[in-house]
Amino acid sequence: MLALIGDKWSAQVLVELGDGPRRFTQLERAIEGVSRRMLTLSLRNLERNGLITRTVYPDAPPRVEYATTALVEEIREPLEALGAWARRAGPAIVAARQAYDIRSPN
Amino acid sequence: MLALIGDKWSAQVLVELGDGPRRFTQLERAIEGVSRRMLTLSLRNLERNGLITRTVYPDAPPRVEYATTALVEEIREPLEALGAWARRAGPAIVAARQAYDIRSPN
DNA sequence: CTGCATCCAGCATGATACTG
């Protein structure tokens, strides 16, 4: 699982594509801090693993759209459960972190 | 979320601790390929984020047990859903990979 | 617009040795 989307950006790409197909530049702008290089690599990797599709439209200027496959739809629900948990648990995590840092001031 | 357990070993640690508390050496043996150093770092990180507890028993020889916290219990279900999906989707992923590699022989 | 190639720095990780 983590071998598929465990890197820094792939998960975010999947989140963006959750609302529907997106173009390369749209993703680049939506995902704060991603470089063109890393976005390309992530997209290639996701495509290779069958998690997204890449569609080239023969226009000028070039247009490429990325979309999630059925494989990803199957896990949308547990993924969103995890997302909800992350938002809920955020404060507890921060608190735990502060408590730990006070106990071990290194 | 991935910031918490996105590294190479933390997720596996959580899986091992899913069956109950474990000692340092038990984890080291159960998790194939992990070095003492990385196991230590992962455990410290999980502890700092409040996902596991570390209990030292004042015995000779020393004994330390790690266990998951309630925070982790909350996501056991979606996590297992993801695991089940990973096992089911495995073959499809491999197939997609082969198809891709044939299309793009670089 | 959508990439790919190259270069290079920095961090993460493994190996190894040592300790309470």
Added chain:
DNA sequence: CAGTATCATGCTGGATGCAG
């Protein structure tokens, strides 16, 4: 048993420039 300390290194990923 359960770590810590130190060193060497390899890969990740950013920056930059080029291209169809």
